[in-house]
Structure formats: structure tokens, C-alpha cells
Amino acid sequence: MPIDIDTLNGPQREAVVTTEGPLLVLAGAGSGKTRVLTYRIANILEQNLAAPWEILAITFTNKAAAEMRERLAQLVGTRSRGMWVSTFHSMCVRMLRADAERLGFTKNFTIYDTDDLKRLYKDIMAELNIDPKRFPVNQLMNRISQAKNDLVTPGNFDAHDPVGKVAERVYERLQERLRAANAFDFDDLLLYGYLLLKNHADVREAYQDRFRYLMVDEYQDTNRAQYAITQLLAAKRRNIMVVGDDDQSIYSWRGADLRNILEFESDYPEAKVVKLEQNYRSVGNILAAANAVIANNQHRKEKRLFTDSGDGEKISVYLATDERDEGRWIAGEIDRRRSEGTSYNNMAVFYRTNAQSRMLEDMLLRAGVPYRIVGGTRFFDRAEIRDVMAYLTLVMNPADDIAAKRVVNVPRRGIGKTTIERIDQYGREMNMPFLTAAELAVVDPDIRASTRNAVGEFIQVIKDGATYGGDLRKVVEMIIDKAGLIRALQDEGTDEARGRVENIQEFLGVVDEFVQTHDAEESDFAAPTVGEDESVEPVRVLRGDSLADFIEWVRLRTDLDTVTEDGQAVTLMTVHSSKGLEFDCVWVAGMEETLFPHMNSVGDAAAVEEERRLAYVAITRARKRLCLTCAQQRQIFGQTHANPVSRFIGEIPSELRQTSGLGSAGFSGTGWEKRGSRRGIAGSGTEAGEGRVFGRSSASGAQGRSFAEYRAATGTGRAAGSIGGASRAGSGRIGAGANPNAGKKEGARATFAAGDAVDHKTFGRGTVVKVDGDTLHVKFAKTGQTKKLLKDYAPIVKIG
DNA sequence: TCAGAGCAACTTTTT
DNA sequence: GTTGCTCTGA
Ligand SMILES: Nc1ncnc2c1ncn2[C@@H]1O[C@H](COP(=O)(O)OP(=O)(O)OP(=O)(O)O)[C@@H](O)[C@H]1O
Numbered sequence: 061m062p063i064d065i066d067t068l069n070g071p072q073r074e075a076v077v078t079t080e081g082p083l084l085v086l087a088g089a090g091s092g093k094t095r096v097l098t099y100r101i102a103n104i105l106e107q108n109l110a111a112p113w114e115i116l117a118i119t120f121t122n123k124a125a126a127e128m129r130e131r132l133a134q135l136v137g138t139r140s141r142g143m144w145v146s147t148f149h150s151m152c153v154r155m156l157r158a159d160a161e162r163l164g165f166t167k168n169f170t171i172y173d174t175d176d177l178k179r180l181y182k183d184i185m186a187e188l189n190i191d192p193k194r195f196p197v198n199q200l201m202n203r204i205s206q207a208k209n210d211l212v213t214p215g216n217f218d219a220h221d222p223v224g225k226v227a228e229r230v231y232e233r234l235q236e237r238l239r240a241a242n243a244f245d246f247d248d249l250l251l252y253g254y255l256l257l258k259n260h261a262d263v264r265e266a267y268q269d270r271f272r273y274l275m276v277d278e279y280q281d282t283n284r285a286q287y288a289i290t291q292l293l294a295a296k297r298r299n300i301m302v303v304g305d306d307d308q309s310i311y312s313w314r315g316a317d318l319r320n321i322l323e324f325e326s327d328y329p330e331a332k333v334v335k336l337e338q339n340y341r342s343v344g345n346i347l348a349a350a351n352a353v354i355a356n357n358q359h360r361k362e363k364r365l366f367t368d369s370g371d372g373e374k375i376s377v378y379l380a381t382d383e384r385d386e387g388r389w390i391a392g393e394i395d396r397r398r399s400e401g402t403s404y405n406n407m408a409v410f411y412r413t414n415a416q417s418r419m420l421e422d423m424l425l426r427a428g429v430p431y432r433i434v435g436g437t438r439f440f441d442r443a444e445i446r447d448v449m450a451y452l453t454l455v456m457n458p459a460d461d462i463a464a465k466r467v468v469n470v471p472r473r474g475i476g477k478t479t480i481e482r483i484d485q486y487g488r489e490m491n492m493p494f495l496t497a498a499e500l501a502v503v504d505p506d507i508r509a510s511t512r513n514a515v516g517e518f519i520q521v522i523k524d525g526a527t528y529g530g531d532l533r534k535v536v537e538m539i540i541d542k543a544g545l546i547r548a549l550q551d552e553g554t555d556e557a558r559g560r561v562e563n564i565q566e567f568l569g570v571v572d573e574f575v576q577t578h579d580a581e582e583s584d585f586a587a588p589t590v591g592e593d594e595s596v597e598p599v600r601v602l603r604g605d606s607l608a609d610f611i612e613w614v615r616l617r618t619d620l621d622t623v624t625e626d627g628q629a630v631t632l633m634t635v636h637s638s639k640g641l642e643f644d645c646v647w648v649a650g651m652e653e654t655l656f657p658h659m660n661s662v663g664d665a666a667a668v669e670e671e672r673r674l675a676y677v678a679i680t681r682a683r684k685r686l687c688l689t690c691a692q693q694r695q696i697f698g699q700t701h702a703n704p705v706s707r708f709i710g711e712i713p714s715e716l717r718q719t720s721g722l723g724s725a726g727f728s729g730t731g732w733e734k735r736g737s738r739r740g741i742a743g744s745g746t747e748a749g750e751g752r753v754f755g756r757s758s759a760s761g762a763q764g765r766s767f768a769e770y771r772a773a774t775g776t777g778r779a780a781g782s783i784g785g786a787s788r789a790g791s792g793r794i795g796a797g798a799n800p801n802a803g804k805k806e807g808a809r810a811t812f813a814a815g816d817a818v819d820h821k822t823f824g825r826g827t828v829v830k831v832d833g834d835t836l837h838v839k840f841a842k843t844g845q846t847k848k849l850l851k852d853y854a855p856i857v858k859i860g
Numbered sequence: 861t862c863a864g865a866g867c868a869a870c871t872t873t874t875t
Numbered sequence: 876g877t878t879g880c881t882c883t884g885a
Contacts, residue, residue, distance in 0.1 A: 121875080149875050174874090246875055314874065413872055418876080435874085476861045616875075636873045658872050674873080697870080698876075 068092070068099065075301075075334040076100045079109055079273070082294075082328035083301040086321065088365040089350065089680035090341030093303045094640065097275050098128055100301065101143075102135040104273055112143040113585040113598050116271040116293070120278040122147055122616065124640055128277075142585045142600045144271075148286045149246065150616055152253030155267075156244070157608075158587035162260055163252055168608055170243040170457045171615040175441070177201065177245045179462050184233050187488075195226050203227040204234065208247035209283040209315030211254060240493070242459040250285035257292045262590045268296035270588035278640065279324075280304035283315035291327070298328060306361055307354050310636060310674050312666075322361070337364045339680075341642055343372025346686050349712040350679040356711050357669045377709055378689040379721035383416070383650075386691045387423030389721065390647050393687060394429050394630055397645050404430055406644035408631040410678050412656040416649060417632055424630065434633035440614055444545070444560040445567055449614065451543050452536065454495070455525035456607050461487075461494040468498070471548030473514035479507060483515075495522065532610060533571045540564065574610050635678045646682035651690040652703035675708040692722065 065073050072092055075085050076099045087093055101117060104110050119125040125145045132140040144151065153171070160167050172180065181197050204227055207217055214232040219225055238244065244252060257264045274294050276282070279302035282290070294300040304321045312318075325331050339347050347367050354360070380386035394407055409420055414435055424431045439445065447470050450463040457463075465484065469475040479501070487497030501507055502516045521542045528535045540546060546564055549557040583600040592598070635648070635656075650656055656675065661667035679686060688709055693702045709717070816828040 147875065249875085310873075311875095313872080415871055415876095472862085474861070478861085634873065655872095660872065670873095 065099065065103070068096070069336075069338055071334050071336050072096050072099075075336075076103050078332055078334070079104055079107075080299060082298055082324070082331035084321075084324045084328075084331050084333045085301070085303045085336065086305065086333065086361070086363075087303075087336035088305055088339065088363045089308060089676070090339040090347075090642070091336035091365065092338075092340055093305070093336065094124075094128070094277055096336070097277055097301065097303050098131050099135070101140070101273075101275065102132060105132075105136050105139050110272045111597065112140055114270060114272040115143055116151070116274050117143070117145040118148055118151065118274075118276040118290075119145065120147065120281065120640060122150065124277065125150070142583060144584060147616075148253075148282075148289065149249050152249040152289075153612060153616065154584075154587050155253050155256055156249065158589070159256055159260070159263055162263065163256060164239060165242055165244075165252075166457075168242070168456050170241065170453050170460045170463070171249065171612060172238070172243050172245045172462065173615060174246075175446070176243075176462050179466075180234065180237060180241075181230070183462075184230055184237060188229055188233060190226055190230065195223060199223060200227050200230050204231045205247050206315060207231065208245075208251045209285050211251060211285050211288060213251075237461075240459065240491075241461050242457050243462075247285075250283075250289065254285050254289050254292070257289065264292060265296075266588040266590050266592060267293055269594055270592075272297055272299055274300045276300070276302045278304055278308075280306050280309040280318060280321045281311040281316040282320050283311075284317060285315075287317070287320045298330075300328070305363075307357070307363070307673055308639065308677050310639065310670060310677060312670055335363070337366060339365050339367045341683055342367060342680060343369050343684055345371045345374055345716050346679060346682050346684075349375050349686070349716050350676055352713055352716075353672060353679065353708055353711045354676040357672055359666075359669060373685055374718040375712060375716055376685075376687045377651075377717050377719045377721075378687060379705070379719065380689055380691040381693070381722065383419045383691045383694045384423065385721075386649055386689045387420045388427075390420065390649065390687070390689060391423045391427035391429050393647065394424070394645075395427060397685070398429075402644050404628040404630045407647075408633065408638065408641075408643040408645070408681070409647045409649060410633060410635045410638055410681070411649045412635060412658060412674075413650075414634060416655075420632060420649060424632075430627075430629040431632050432627075432629045434631060434637050439563075439570075440617070442560075442563060444549070444563055447545060448536075448540060448564060448567055449611065451521070451525070451539050451545075452607055453611055454522050455539060456611060458495045458522060458526075459493040464494040464498070467543075468494075468515070468518055471544050473518060475511055475514050475518070479511050479515070482507070495519065532575055532607065533568060535607060536571050536610075537568060570614075571610065574613055578609070578613075635674050638681050639677055642681055642683055644683045645685040645687075646678070647687045647689065648678045649689050650694075651688045651706040651709055652694070653706055654701070654703050655694070655696075656706050656708070672708065675706075689721075 065076055068076060069092075072095070075083060075096045079100070085093055085096060097117070101115060104115060105112060117125075117128060119128055125147060129140065129143070129145050132143070132145070144154075146154075156163070156165070156169065157167055160169055178197060178201065181201055182192070185192055185195070185197065185200075200223070203223060207227075214228070214235055217224075217228045217231055219228055238248065257267065271293060274290070274297075276290060281304070290300070290302075302321065302324060306318055306321060309316060309318050309321075325333065342350070344367055347365060351365060378386070378389050380389060390409060394404075394409075397407060398404060409431075411417060411420070417433055417435075421431065421433065440449070447467055450467045450470075453460050453463045454467070461484075465480060468480060483497045483501050484494060486500070487494050490497065498515050499519055502512050502519070504512070507515075521539070524542055525535075525539045528538050546561055549561045549564075585598045586601045588598070631643070648656075654662065657668055657671035661671045688706075690703075690705050690709070693700050695701075814828050814831060
């Protein structure tokens with residue numbers, strides 16, 4: 061089946077058939093860059109110019125990678141199987157797994173996320189006697205992260221300011237500690253990936269020989285490390301295609317450097333440049349607005365961008381009185397669009413900062429609009445899940461001190477701060493991992509016998525864990541069991557503990573999901589090895605049967621990766637997360653000065669330009685309809701601020717806009733949005749036990765989303781089906797609107813009376829014991845306490 | 861050694 | 876509005 065390049069326009073086709081030599085596609089939003097890249101790969105495969113293992117495609121997120129793989133499968137069927145389509149970070153993990161020893165690490169290294177890393181920083185700062193008051197951890201972390209992204213190693217770190225001097229010391233110690241723990245942080249993946257290629261010529265050549273074709277999407281947001289890796293990989297064959305839009309560069313704070321794409325032509329003087337000028341995504345008005353806004357940036361390459369589709373509706377601007385009104389209006393509009401036939405999946409609400417999601421969530425909840433949130437607290441960030449992960453990690457990598465210290469006394473074994481400190485210090489003096497030092501502590505007569513026993517017990521859990529074999533799910537279950545994590549929680553007997561147990565059990569569901577989505581068909585080609593025969597097809601490695609694979613998968617997973625078409629729900633996310641996506645209807649909330657553009661950026665011309673690019677990204681995600689909202693006043697930090705309307709709104713020509721709000725104009729309420737009345741969604745009651753009305757687990761308190769919600773959002777392909785009823789039940793409860801139709805009519809205008817069963821977003825289920833004007837007295841089952849709540853404000857709905 | 865209370869700083873954006 | 880830290884009393 062030849063691929064159908066007739067659906068492409070002239071320049072797109074040109075890019076697709078230009079298979080040899082460097083190629084730059086620099087083009088505006090929605091012009092089909094990603095599509096071109098995908099078709100180009102399909103074409104290369106179709107023409108037998110390269111085998112699938114000889115092609116490397118880099119995307120910005122894992123989700124984008126998965127989508128591209130899927131798209132390729134549609135185009136060329138099974139031929140694309142096993143191809144390396146991944147993010148820079150994932151690719152580096154693979155490279156490092158193959159050759160970790162060269163860098164003084166072992167294959168079973170751990171990847172530290174921000175939370176782990178912060179612990180390590182605090183540890184180091186205590187060790188080096190650095191006062192976190194004078195030198196904030198975050199500041200040091202940023203500084204060092206920046207250095208890593210710029211490929212500055214501790215030896216080259218040359219700072220003269222006070223913070224820099226301190227950072228220099230911390231950086232040096234950090235790398236020592238990470239190496240000792242056999243761990244990489246996110247930035248290290250790139251840094252060491254680069255160093256591996258740079259310093260080991262034979263390894264570098266193996267990669268250069270393997271990959272005949274190299275393609276990088278979203279090239280405008282690559283940082284120095286990613287750029288350098290790309291350069292090294294492409295150096296030999298120079299068959300590199302990069303795709304991007306300088307107007308969509310929004311990650312400079314993470315080290316992304318526009319020069320990488322702007323200077324592509326000087327890096328590769330023989331490069332062919334293709335411009336795409338037709339936008340296939342948005343209607344005329346939206347495109348005109350985007351063009352007008354971005355034109356205000358001084359430092360950019362002028363680009364033409366047109367569309368053949370009609371003007372469409374005007375851009376609607378809603379001036380809300382406050383953030384509550386804003387959310388309420390958006391919910392109402394979503395409802396309206398939905399009744400006009402747009403599915404929830406084709407709608408999205410964006411915001412500049414994660415903190416803004418709270419009010420939006422609350423209002424959608426009241427409106428009965430199902431939503432899913434991208435970002436914020438993740439399921440895997442919950443304490444109990446992190447504990448489980450720490451045990452698993454430790455079994456795989458006993459040198460991981462952060463993990464060891466995290467769970468040495470979880471569940472409570474009576475190992476206190478003093479003992480931990482003692483073991484830690486001994487370990488550091490003797491230059492050995494915490495776990496080894498702990499082993500010696502078992503025979504240390506200076507430590508109480510009971511404590512020594514407890515330490516011995518802990519070590520045994522880890523040692524036994526390493527001997528378990530077979531089925532991944534079984535292994536994980538056995539480790540959890542041996543550690544006694546569930547038992548300890550059950551003994552607590554509180555509702556909160558029960559919620560945690562539930563989460564751990566749901567975590568086991570994640571393991572199943574992982575195993576099922578990583579079957580033999582999904583296996584990837586093994587990493588290149590030194591001296592391999594180019595003509596022989598590399599073996600394909602199943603990356604889904606080991607603890608190491610699972611842990612890596614969890615670590616590199618982001619919430620964005622969980623956005624699927626499964627279930628009907630509106631998507632809520634930051635503008636940053638929306639890059640590369642598209643929706644029929646888009647609402648952008650918080651279009652105010654100091655929020656968007658953010659106050660930290662105002663006053664710095666370059667930063668304002670980046671904010672404007674961000675606005676450009678937001679606007680260009682919309683296919684048919686765009687609404688921008690702002691609030692006259694808004695609570696930030698618990699204080700009320702009155703901010704002017706964002707300059708970006710003013711930059712949209714007024715004839716393209718239609719303004720409403722501030723009072724009543726343009727809003728036809730239906731009654732539910734009034735304070736005090738609401739459409740509670742009586743739980744569809746699919747889950748055994750307590751039905752959850754809210755997206756958060758009522759049993760486990762307010763931290764993070766419930767797994768049910770998470771899973772609903774994940775429900776990837778086949779896994780969703782195989783989890784079966786549970787999964788479907790889950791997807792019915794993404795966010796608020798359990799069943800999109802439920803509660804729509806009859807649930808409206810709920811008032812409260814004594815005896816009503818209610819569900820509170822934070823406190824869970826309860827019963828109204830008394831109604832006192834606007835004040836409800838609710839007795840909550842979980843705490844047994846009675847709380848006074850203002851019925852107009854509390855996130856509460858009537859159930860049953 | 862540990863739990864709970866009280867308090868402080870926090871939020872710009874993420875692989 | 877929350878999360879993580881310190882302090883205190885048992
Ligand atoms: N030649 C074409 N004919 C019809 N539709 C097209 C064509 N090219 C692209 N599209 C559609 O336009 C939309 C945008 O394409 P794509 O996501 O590849 O653009 P992009 O340039 O990568 O966008 P952005 O930079 O904004 O992420 C997609 O829905 C795609 O299917």
C-alpha cells in the first residue's frame with residue numbers, strides 16, 4: 061500500500077520526498093509540520109531507503125511519540141514496529157542502560173524525579189552546612205539544572221556571585237552523591253547521554269552508523285544538551301530533518317535556545333529549507349488573531365500563514381467579575397457547546413498557572429461538566445505510592461540512598477531519626493551505600509537490640525525482594541507484602557489508611573496495565589552495539605517484563621501522556637502542556653496582566669516575548685472557536701488583586717473580537733449557576749463501596765487525584781478493555797460529571813435539608829445535621845466531626 | 861520515638 | 876489553600 065501523498069500540499073510533499081541531506085521545516089502553527097515528519101518516515105520505509113531500526117524520531121513528549129507511532133502504523137502497518145520514536149530523555153535512558161558501565165554507573169540505575177532530587181539537595185546542604193534560608197534549595201536546583209542543560213560539568217562551573225559559588229560546591233557533591241547512588245536526575249539523562257557519545261568514539265560511531273535518518277520535532281525548544289546530542293548523532297550522515305516554529309518556543313526557562321533552529325542553516329550550509337504557509341487547523345478569525353498577536357514580537361522570523369477555511373465565529377472575550385464568575389461562565393459555555401453537538405473531548409480550558417485550575421474545577425464540578433486535568437499532583441506523587449516505588453527501586457538498585465532513607469522506617473519499625481542519622485553518617489565516612497551501612501549497624505552493640513532487629517528486618521525485605529522472579533505483578537505484590545505496607549495501614553483502621561490501601565491496590569492495576577501495554581508487539585529494537593553488523597536486523601527487546609522497565613516507565617511518565625480519547629471529558633491544562641495539541645473549542649482563562657503575561661516576566665522584554673509566544677500557542681490550538689476570559693478581580697495568595705486586561709487581548713484587532721460580561725451581557729443563565737444551587741451528580745454508583753462523586757477520592761482525603769480518575773484518564777488502548785468493568789466504571793467518573801446526562805435536568809437547584817447525604821470534595825461523605833440560613837452543619841463520616849459550611853461556597857453536592 | 865498542632869512560604873511554566 | 880517544617884508533650 062503506497063502512502064498517499066496526494067493529501068499533502070506542494071511544499072509538504074517536497075519535504076516528504078526530500079530524504080537525503082539536512083532539511084529544515086520552519087513553519088507556523090497548524091501548517092502540518094508534525095504530519096510532514098510522520099509522512100516522511102512512512103515514505104522512507106515505503107521506499108525501502110532504510111530499515112525501521114535505522115530511523116530515529118524525536119518528539120517532545122511521550123504522548124507525542126505514542127501518537128506518532130500510531131499514525132505510522134496506520135500509514136505503513138507493521139513495518140514501523142520497533143522503531144525508535146521517543147523523547148530525548150527516553151532515548152538517553154536507553155543509551156545509558158546499554159552502556160552505563162562506561163560512565164561508572166550500572167545498568168540498573170535509578171532516575172530521580174524532582175521530589176527525590178530535592179531531598180538529596182537538602183541532604184547535601186545539611187552536609188555542607190549551607191543555610192537553606194540564605195540559599196533557597198529551589199534557587200540552587202535551578203542554577204545547577206541550568207548548568208547541566210548547558211553541558212557545564214562541575215569542573216567547568218565557574219561562578220563568581222555568592223549563589224553561584226555555593227552552587228558550585230553543591231553541584232560537585234551532588235554529582236558524587238548521584239553517582240554513588242547509581243542515579244541520574246532528569247538533566248543528567250541528557251548530560252550523560254551526551255558525554256557517552258562525546259567521549260566514547262566507538263559508541264558514538266555505532267549510533268551514527270545505525271541511524272541513517274534522524275528527525276526531530278519541536279526543534280525550537282531544544283536546549284544545548286539536546287542540540288549537542290543531535291549534532292553528534294547526525295555528524296556522519298548528515299541526514300537530519302528538524303521541524304519547528306520559532307514563534308512557538310516557550311521553554312527558554314528550561315534552557316531551550318532558539319538559535320538551535322535559527323542557525324540550522326549555518327550548521328548545515330547544504331540544508332534545504334521548506335516553508336509551510338497554509339494553516340489547516342484554525343478558522344480565519346482565529347488565525348488572524350494569532351498572527352496579529354505574534355506580530356508584536358520584535359525578534360522573530362516573519363512568516364506568512366493563511367487558511368482556506370472561512371472566518372468562523374469571532375473570538376469571544378468574557379470579562380468576569382472574579383474568578384468564580386469566570387469559571388461559571390466557562391462551564392456554561394461548555395454546556396452550550398456540548399448541546400450544540402461538540403463533544404467534551406473536543407473542548408479544552410487552558411490557564412497560565414496550575415493554581416488556576418482549582419476554581420475552574422470547582423465550577424465545572426457544580427455544572428456537571430466532566431473534566432480531566434493534566435498536570436498538578438500526580439497519582440504517583442502520593443506518599444503511599446512513593447513508598448511502594450521506593451521499595452521497588454531499592455530492590456533494583458540497593459545503592460539508592462534516597463529511597464533507602466525514605467522507607468527504612470515505613471511502615472513504622474521503631475527506627476528513629478537518631479539511628480538513621482547514625483547509619484547515614486557511618487555510611488558516608490566509609491563511603492558505602494546506606495543499605496550496606498545499615499547491614500553493619502545490625503551488629504553494632506551501641507545500638508539498641510530492638511532497633512537492630514528492626515533494621516535487620518528491613519534489609520531482609522530488600523534482599524528477599526531481589527530473589528523474587530517471574531511475573532512482574534507477583535513480584536511487586538510480594539515486595540509490598542513482605543514490607544508489610546498494606547498490613548500496617550490496615551492496622552491503622554482509619555478511613556484515610558483505607559484510602560491508602562485502596563491506592564496501593566490500584567497501583568497494582570497500573571502494573572497490570574504496564575505489562576499489558578508492553579507486549580511483544582510493542583518491543584523495540586535493541587540499542588546499537590559497538591561493531592554490530594549493519595545489515596543484520598537487531599533483536600527486539602521486550603521492555604515490559606522487568607522491575608527496571610516498570611520503574612523507568614513510571615518515572616518518565618507525565619500526566620500529559622495520560623490524555624486519551626477515552627471517556628468523554630473536557631481537558632484542563634496549562635498552556636505549556638497544550639503545545640502540539642488541537643481542539644475544536646478552546647477557552648483561555650486568566651487573560652490578565654500579572655497572570656498572563658506573568659508578573660515575573662513583565663519588565664523583561666525577552667520574557668514578555670516568550671509570554672506572547674505562549675499566547676500564540678494557546679490561540680492556535682483552537683480549530684473553530686476561541687474564548688478568552690479575564691477577571692476584574694482575583695484572589696492570589698489569599699489576597700484580592702484587580703488586574704488590567706491582558707495586553708494580548710488588546711493586540712487582537714477589535715473587529716475580530718466580541719466582548720461580553722461584567723454584569724450580564726451575553727450570558728443567559730439557566731439557574732444552576734446561581735450560588736447555592738447546583739447540579740450534583742449522584743454517583744453512578746458503579747464502584748463497590750463508597751461511590752465517589754468528586755474526582756478526588758473521598759476516602760483518602762484531598763491529596764491528589766484518585767486513581768480511578770487517573771486510570772480513567774489513562775485507559776490506554778487495550779489495557780482499558782482488559783481492566784474491564786473497573787476501568788469503565790472509572791471512566792464514568794472523570795472529574796465531576798459521572799454520566800454526562802445524569803443530573804442534567806433533575807439534579808439542578810438542589811437545596812439542602814437536615815438528613816441529606818452529601819459529598820464534600822475534601823472531607824468526603826457526610827450527613828447534613830442542621831441547616832442554619834446559608835450555613836450547613838454537616839457531620840462527616842470519615843472524621844466523625846461536624847463542620848459548619850457555607851452552602852454557597854463549600855465544594856459540596858447532594859447525593860442519593 | 862512519634863504524633864499532632866501550629867506556622868511559614870509558596871506558585872510560572874516541565875522532561 | 877496547602878504542604879512541609881519545627882516544636883512540644885507523651
Ligand atoms: N495537507 C493537509 N490537508 C489536510 N489537513 C492537513 C494537511 N496538513 C496538515 N493538516 C492538518 O492540520 C492540523 C495541524 O497539523 P500538524 O499538527 O501537523 O501541524 P503542526 O505544524 O505540527 O502544528 P503546531 O506547530 O501548531 O503543533 C492537523 O489536524 C492535520 O491533520
